[in-house]
Amino acid sequence: MSQTSDAPKSFQEIILRLQTYWAAKGCAILQPYDMEVGAGTFHPATTLRSLGTQAWAAAYVQPSRRPTDGRYGENPNRLQHYYQYQVLIKPSPPDLQELYLGSLAAIGIDMGLHDIRFVEDDWESPTLGAWGLGWEVWCDGMEVSQFTYFQQVGGHDCHPVSGELTYGLERLAMYVLGVDHVMDMPFNDPSPRRGADGKEVSPIALSYGDVFKQTEEEYARWNFDTADTDVLLRQFNEAEAHCREILEAPQDDPKTGKRIIMVHPAYDQCIKASHMFNLLDARGVISVTERQAYIGRVRALAKLCADAFVQTEAGGWQPDSAA
């Protein structure tokens, strides 16, 4: 990347600029979901909110975990823990492509010098029973985002259709900042600032490696070699059973007398089962044939949650439509 005066100087600045940009475009800026997920799509603000008829516009950073991608922090761009930036707008606006391109300009990509391409890439999540059509977006041959029009989630047709944007933040930031190894990337701005007395003050410059090198090592070792597979397996089974139990509870809460369908608590268990599966997979204890079966079990939970969500008000259910 050629550096201009407008160029961002750190990883966090890129995130902040995206937040500011999408806030200005009318999105609610949400916070990350407080559970381990494999991708930003798992955040209920995407999975569940893409269902039903209610309009929605949200953007957020989501820490994502892919245990099998751990490389002890040594690979220049593979991490078991990384950040995704996620935007979901329902119904998808007609100018979503232009809005997206505006976000690239906002983080310092000069449209006059770069070659931006929308290359066919249909998205599918077998664990969520979801798929959509769209593209991966290329900037000078590098994939910088995934752009999807959701067609189905949890086995439900999406009506209206949500437009989803996913940015792989580390990769995008490395490109914008001109960094070759993720661990070398400045997390905050390393350039000196003026103190109150007018003198230059050197900041406490932190690189991505300062923040994450050690955790990548720790998790890589744990993910690959030491995670207790019996515990993981038990937790998978418990989460699966618990998810079903929660959804089987009667809709009417005896204490408040209100109709309360506990979709989000149930969905938390679905997320947990999915993460346990990813961990088991990284430990290499799931065979090829079993793999499909596990994915099918998580998908069944996602589908039950989707079925339940459309029965709630956030999912478009209305009291008078109950009959």
Place this chain on the structure above:
Amino acid sequence: MPDLLIELFSEEIPARMQRRAADDLKKFVTDGMVEAGLTYAWAGAFSTPRRLTLTVEGVLAASPATVEERKGPRADAPKTAIEGFLRGAGLTRDQLEERETPKGAVLFARIEKAGRPAAEIIGEVLEKTIRSFPWPKSMRWGAGSLRWVRPLHSILCILSDEAGTEVVPLEVDGITAGDTTAGHRFMAPDRFSVVNFEDYTAKLKRAYVVLDPEERAEAIWHDATNMAFASGLEVVEDKGLLAEVAGLVEWPVVLMGRIADDFLELPPEVLQTSMKEHQKFFSVRNPKTGRIERFITVANRETADNGATILAGNEKVLSARLADAKFFWENDLRVARAGMEPWLEQLKHVTFHAKLGTQAERIDRIAALARELAPVVGADADQAERAARLAKADLSSEMVYEFPELQGLMGRYYIEASGEGAAIAAAAEEHYSPLGPSDEVPTAPVSVVVALADKIDTLTGFWAIDEKPTGSKDPFALRRAALGVIRLVLENDIRLSLQNKYQRSGKLRPFFAAFVKHVSDHLDQVAAQNRENVSSFLADLQAGHQVSDPQISALVDSMKSTTLMPEWRAVVASATIDLLSFLHDRLKVYLRDQGIRHDIIDACIAMEGNDDLTLLVKRARALSDVLKTEDGENLIQGFKRANNILTQAQEADGVEYSYGADPKFAETKEERALFEALDQAEAQIAPAMEKQDFATAMAALAALRAPIDAFFEAVKINADNATVRRNRLNLLSRITTLCTSVADLTRIEG
């Protein structure tokens, strides 16, 4: 006459769908127009990533008026019948004409339909086309319900002639047709209006859009080859990639980049595959060294820095990709040099097919079969077995995991690195071949053996579990495997009886051997519900069903040992026969393409030794050649005549006239001549057939044509004298016997 211009402007259409979509747009719109009476002179369709365009020249301004005459009921028919007719015709009683016919007075309606203006018809046709467009995958967007490949943004639809331009009134789900379009997404995004196709293409070009995909592809290829040539290099041709890249850009700008020195030692195929699959780059080769040293990428825009930033970005992305590939290559080489054991071990955990076991089990079967096949093909048995054991080891390698299309090829590199011989390394690459009718067939004996064993195992395996291709469904590519066996055998001139049916004892029986292995493997997994019900168990087994009872072993042992053996063998036998007939069907398709008629093949399949494909085809070719001669063609007529007369006489008399024709009862010189000719032909044909010299045998047969014709000309078969008649019928039998000893000529048509 006006010209029509249509443009459907959308978000980016997948490159692979563009060409077909342009053709479909042309077909559906012009078909719809013609159906409504709106003919035209010429139509052409184009596509870019964001638009499908159709131009139709010389369209009728309106469809012609039509008159239809409809015959109704009789004038005195019941009122309800007449009313029904009036409703259908949309007329009143006084508009009908009464005509006298032989059946009395009948009512006739004259229905006149006025012509309709072109715009009205086109509006309807285009809306219908948009709503029912056959995209391979389509989607909805926003809150609407219209489906298109990606969101559809605007419709341009105009009719233009000397007098001016008219927008065709049309609205589809809130999109109103107009006369405007937009230029390049980044270089000229503003909308502009156009008056006709010429104006449209010219304005698009000024707005940095080349409409015609062929023109874009030509420009890319032209610039790429020139650029490479200027550096003393050449672009590796790839038509598929060229078409794809032309579908990714509206304004192609060709850029040539460098591959960092670190990666030049990678196998060229790895460089090429990585660059093509991930980056859609063309490879640029140094013709002197054969090495790939640069790449060509095609950007979608011009920039102030002449593409420097774009190229730098692409080079960086490529370096990251190739760093991955290099990492895989180096890791794999370490495993390869240490003998590849971990890879083979890993294949024990990879399922090939739920009912056919793991890859490792499959490799065991192929290795055993390769050992048996080796002598037939002229390969060393130990080498063939070793090659079969290693041929699929690369499936566990990191490189093949990343690039599945490099399977086999990486196997060759890794086996070479392991220090095994070149023949074994080559077998890894070549044993998947041939992959289709035009793919090259391996000729190196070890490769041929492993390729054959691989395909025979696949075919017999899926036959044993009853997973045969049906209709258009062939998920395991068994037709391709069968064609592979056929081409391997024929093009290497291999003499091999594939199944046991006509096999003398002591010889190799690969189908049978492979089946026995599959079926006995299967028995170990399968169980019988009922020990007494053996035949139902065998039916299940044959159908590939798995029944659950672990106590099967005892039953299997008892079956194998004694009385049940014949039934078990029957399962195998019926599957082998079925598979052979499948192979014969594929052979017919294969030979038909080479100009050999199916009835000729049938005539040869009916003969003994039909599981030896080389023999079968040799016979078919000889027969086909002789049937192309005049003698051959007429001989068939003579043979059929002889056969018909003989069959009728045998049916009438209830006797078989099969031997005993004696020249002493011959009355005419033509009859005696035929005796002599048959003696001569038999004397030639028998030894020729012994040597499987079908050409000589067929030629000797064809030489019978003249004496047979002369015989029929001069002699009445059903002579009054019973002895003479019987003798003549026996003589006919000699003709048919001799003819059918070469091929079953009764199956020849015509």
